[in-house]
Amino acid sequence: xxxxxxxxxxxxxxxxxxxxxxxxxxxxxxxxxxxxxxxxxxxxxxxxxxxxxxxxxxxxxxxxxxxxxxxxxxxxxxxxxxxxxxxxxxxxxxxxxxxxxxxxxxxxxxxxxxxxxxxxxxxxxxxxxxxxxxxxxxxxxxxxxxxxxxxxxxxxxxxxxxxxxxxxxxxxxxxxxxxxxxxxxxxxxxxxxxxxxxx
Numbered sequence: 001x002x003x004x005x006x007x008x009x010x011x012x013x014x015x016x017x018x019x020x021x022x023x024x025x026x027x028x029x030x031x032x033x034x035x036x037x038x039x040x041x042x043x044x045x046x047x048x049x050x051x052x053x054x055x056x057x058x059x060x061x062x063x064x065x066x067x068x069x070x071x072x073x074x075x076x077x078x079x080x081x082x083x084x085x086x087x088x089x090x091x092x093x094x095x096x097x098x099x100x101x102x103x104x105x106x107x108x109x110x111x112x113x114x115x116x117x118x119x120x121x122x123x124x125x126x127x128x129x130x131x132x133x134x135x136x137x138x139x140x141x142x143x144x145x146x147x148x149x150x151x152x153x154x155x156x157x158x159x160x161x162x163x164x165x166x167x168x169x170x171x172x173x174x175x176x177x178x179x180x181x182x183x184x185x186x187x188x189x190x191x192x193x194x195x196x197x198x199x
Contacts, residue, residue, distance in 0.1 A: 019115050022107035029100040029118060036117035044151060046117025050124040051147045054086075058128075058136035061085040070132035080130065080189040087129040093122040094178055101170035112165070112173045119177035123150050126181025130189035142188075149187055153180035 019027050019037065031037055031046075038045035061069050065085070072079040097118040104116060127146045128136070135142055153161060154177060161183070164176040 018108045022104045026100045026103050030104045030116045032117050032121050036115040042114045046120040050121040051143050058133035062133040062137050081132045090125040090129050098170045119174045123177035123181035127185040130185035149184035153183050
């Protein structure tokens with residue numbers, strides 16, 4: 001995104017409490033239990049809450065599924081790991097909120113308002129779909145890399161991500177974050193694979 005687009009999206013003044021125009025359950029879903037109500041940087045707050053939540057999710061997945069939690073795609077010399085629980089979480093948080101996002105925008109008369117942060121939650125879980133839970137449990141600092149990479153792709157929207165915002169309605173709200181998470185996740189997966197190759 002260029003400077004003008006960044007200013008338009010993130011520099012504009014937001015109408016306070018426009019989320020009040022929709023019902024309470026829809027509000028809870030799209031703001032991810034209130035994370036999007038942060039008076040400043042709601043997208044960052046939504047991403048941060050999802051990143052923090054990812055650690056207990058990884059603990060649970062690792063304890064429940066163990067070595068079966070992730071699958072390797074590729075050969076013995078080079079493989080990218082896919083965390084099945086986080087992949088399912090990313091898909092769930094992409095498709096399930098679509099009707100709620102659509103309703104929230106319709107009720108409030110807005111298009112992709114900052115307080116809708118369920119798309120950032122989907123994006124974070126998409127990144128972590130490329131990181132086995134055991135890695136998150138043993139090296140929690142990888143969550144900081146996941147958070148930082150995702151926020152970069154979410155804010156600047158390189159490599160055509162900004163085009164996905166033009167999808168109609170709720171699809172446009174959700175799709176760009178899914179793609180941003182995919183880009184960041186691939187980088188995380190490649191980095192993890194390269195690191196493991198040095199051991």
